[in-house]
Amino acid sequence: MSREVVLQIFSGGFLEKFVPYDAVRQKLNFILDRMPVHKVIMGWQFPSAEDTQSSPSAKTLYEETAAFLSRKNIEFYLWFPVFSETGSVRELDSLVDIHGIKNEYKSDTSEDFSFCCPGNMQNIEKILNIFTQEFDSICFDGVFLDRIRYPSFANNHGESFKSVYSCFCPHCLSVYEKYNLDIDKLKNSLSFPALLPLGINEYRGNGEYGFSEKIISDFFEVKAEIIYKSLEYICGFFREKKYGIGFDIFAPFLSPFTGQNPVKLSGLCDFIKPMMYRATNAPAGLPFETEALLCETGCTNDKKRNAFFKTLGINPDTENFDLFFAARELKNLTAASACPVYAGLEINRVKDKANVTPAYIEETLHAYSKTGIKGFALSWNLLDAPEENILKAADVIGKINSV
Numbered sequence: 001m002s003r004e005v006v007l008q009i010f011s012g013g014f015l016e017k018f019v020p021y022d023a024v025r026q027k028l029n030f031i032l033d034r035m036p037v038h039k040v041i042m043g044w045q046f047p048s049a050e051d052t053q054s055s056p057s058a059k060t061l062y063e064e065t066a067a068f069l070s071r072k073n074i075e076f077y078l079w080f081p082v083f084s085e086t087g088s089v090r091e092l093d094s095l096v097d098i099h100g101i102k103n104e105y106k107s108d109t110s111e112d113f114s115f116c117c118p119g120n121m122q123n124i125e126k127i128l129n130i131f132t133q134e135f136d137s138i139c140f141d142g143v144f145l146d147r148i149r150y151p152s153f154a155n156n157h158g159e160s161f162k163s164v165y166s167c168f169c170p171h172c173l174s175v176y177e178k179y180n181l182d183i184d185k186l187k188n189s190l191s192f193p194a195l196l197p198l199g200i201n202e203y204r205g206n207g208e209y210g211f212s213e214k215i216i217s218d219f220f221e222v223k224a225e226i227i228y229k230s231l232e233y234i235c236g237f238f239r240e241k242k243y244g245i246g247f248d249i250f251a252p253f254l255s256p257f258t259g260q261n262p263v264k265l266s267g268l269c270d271f272i273k274p275m276m277y278r279a280t281n282a283p284a285g286l287p288f289e290t291e292a293l294l295c296e297t298g299c300t301n302d303k304k305r306n307a308f309f310k311t312l313g314i315n316p317d318t319e320n321f322d323l324f325f326a327a328r329e330l331k332n333l334t335a336a337s338a339c340p341v342y343a344g345l346e347i348n349r350v351k352d353k354a355n356v357t358p359a360y361i362e363e364t365l366h367a368y369s370k371t372g373i374k375g376f377a378l379s380w381n382l383l384d385a386p387e388e389n390i391l392k393a394a395d396v397i398g399k400i401n402s403v
């Protein structure tokens, strides 16, 4: 079976300077000469953003790219962050942590990873209004929804439980009441000393954990329900406009802590892209998020670390995050997913954050290709991908697809 290719291009934050169309076209031509591509995901600066030096506005970049891809029969998706970043361009109600403290937005920097409350309908309407006002006039085939979650352990790093133990705003508290979730019991469970993070005692795959304290699994289940319901509504909005929908999700073993149930979410969209970034030391990267999980839950000594890795079946002694574990995660997800799965892997190289080499790309593509996936999402920014990485990806995908 031939594996499809999806490309991701980060062309700038909402209010950031954007890359000129020529740079995008050149990079696309370079890769299209070497492999067939099925979808291109690009975002997310406002089309109204102006660049005084070169092209007139980002609208030109989107429109020219849409026309270019349409001529080549390639689908064009808008990369749209939902519950974070949007707070820098609209007044949104922020998350409230378990101590009752608001998770304040930083100033209008891009990639700030501050999250708003994802269960708040007013927030959702304002977020959808950003789309309507800014992006609805561009010819996109679909939307690729990112940040469809609560913060992870890596966001607000160093402020124990502040990020994952949210949201406790009046709206969310009323939902917990409906589900009979005992908040005092939840608070008490946090000080319960455990060998594994949060008292995990089992991992069954697809983000399903066993916890020694039922209140903890109940809490994550309610969070996942809140995210699901909000996304159900958001997808309804985009379906009505006849857009295709893709989801950017965490690796399954990290997903429940962010309120994502990957299998359930797969029923809402046309494709999911789990971010299986084995070489990324930044948010969503497997080594980065795993370290933050261990650190924030006080499981940093060798005994606790090893117990965690053993329970999940992760070999912690590999150069990049365990390839076999990552492939197993993908295999379980593709077997259970209601929609096609594109394995997200990095092809960009970013100093100190993602040391992605041709050898890394080769071993990752080969292992992921055997998991039942529909294809690969070459992430997270084509514009930062060195030529040698693109050439290697083209070579390996060509070989995989010729078998």
Ligand SMILES: [Zn+2]
Pocket (backbone or CB within 6 Å): 095, 096, 117, 118, 119, 120, 167, 168, 169, 170, 171, 172
């Ligand atoms: Zn809330």
